[in-house]
Amino acid sequence: MDPVANPYRPGAGRRPPILAGREPLLAGFEVVQRRAEERGEGERGWVLNGLRGVGKTVLLTEMLDRASRAGWIAAKAEAGTEPLPLTLSRSLVRAMRTATGRHPERRLKRLLGVFKAFSLKVEPSGAVSLGVDVDPIAGIADTGRFADDLASLFEVLGETARALGTGVLVLVDELQEAAASELAAINVAVHNLGQADPPLPLAFVGAGLPSLPAQLAEATSYAERLYDYRPVGLLDEAASRDALVLPSRQLDVDWDDEALSLALETARGYPYFLQAVGKHVWDNARRSPIDPDDVRLGLIEAQREVDDGLYRSRWERATPAQRDLMRALADLAGDTTASISEIAAALGKTKTSHISVARNELIKKGLVYAPDRGLLAFTVPGMHDFIARQP
Ligand SMILES: Nc1ncnc2c1ncn2[C@@H]1O[C@H](COP(=O)(O)OP(=O)(O)O)[C@@H](O)[C@H]1O
Ligand SMILES: [Mg+2]
The missing domain is CATH 3.40.50.300 (P-loop containing nucleotide triphosphate hydrolases)
Known part of the structure; x- marks a missing residue:
């Protein structure tokens, strides 16, 4: 589809064509x-x-x-x-x-x-x-x-x-x-x-x-x-659908059902990802309605955009010890939370204080946060997925 007309807007602070679910x-x-x-x-x-x-x-x-x-x-x-x-x-x-x-x-x-x-x-x-x-x-x-x-x-x-x-x-x-x-x-x-x-x-x-x-x-x-x-959380299924479908419909472009399900499954309601998926699927689509093949191609590029735009810089800012901690957190928590003591144990440490330097540095860098005393979670959804893909 014509990239000049692409309605989707991945990127920090970039206003979406439809502010879905809010x-x-x-x-x-x-x-x-x-x-x-x-x-x-x-x-x-x-x-x-x-x-x-x-x-x-x-x-x-x-x-x-x-x-x-x-x-x-x-x-x-x-x-x-x-x-x-x-x-x-x-x-x-x-x-x-x-x-x-x-x-x-x-x-x-x-x-x-x-x-x-x-x-x-x-x-x-x-x-x-x-x-x-x-x-x-x-x-x-x-x-x-x-x-x-x-x-x-x-x-x-x-x-x-x-x-x-x-x-x-x-x-x-x-x-x-x-x-x-x-x-x-x-x-x-x-x-x-x-x-x-x-x-x-x-x-x-x-x-x-x-x-x-x-x-x-x-x-x-x-x-x-x-x-x-x-x-302010992830979008539910209906809002995610709106975020993808309404902008293209205004330009007379539809998504077929399977294509849409595939895109929604990948974006998991994460607004930034929805825009990235929309953008790259649009650029790879040949005609309306958008079909699963278009989506499969677009998803590869969307993944790359989100990796480079969001995850990689965070990962590269971390020292080896901090990466070990993040890997443990990714394994234990995924997109949820893990306790400091679990993480310490997974890293083979006998005391939680042994990981507190890495923990504090990661918080300062804005990579993880403490949702509650003694707990830890990532500040971006999907970070665990990215980490799992790193050698
Ligand atoms: N309600 C929404 N519906 C569709 N896309 C959205 C919505 N909210 C944000 N986005 C998209 O998500 C991305 C991140 O938005 P942003 O406001 O920078 O997030 P935050 O400030 O929480 O980090 C942008 O590309 C934006 O267009
Ligand atoms: Mg912001």
């Missing part, structure tokens, strides 16, 4: 939006947690789009590469600049002034430019203590949005990469929003690996009740 979550977000707009009231923050490649980033992008289209002050940041205060401040600048084009300047004056003081604390060079001439307002969000300043800034953002009949959306991707003190600051700021009566209409959504809820809870004890935790 209707319940997006319906929930619609409620958050309407409560903010119609009642000036905010909900608890959300935490989207799930393995790599399940579609967290594209969900955040979808929310950002919806909120921006509705005229919200909406910002998306990514933790990890730079300190969170800086990343957040920069993404908020963009959101604020859009807002100034949409709302009367005098009604944004206080917010802009407070934000300017906040951002000058974070980035004293004053590199941020709001695109309008405002004087910083001292004494509200510029103590230099990030937790306090963020709480004050969120408060002014929420108050401004309420007065304008709109909402604020703050999204942070890869939140598991943030330092514990940064997570604590977010918890404080989100907690503070909820204490207004009614809670201010600022929606916070953080996304990250399955370890994120535990990290937030470790940062401040009340985090467990602070957020609405929304695990």
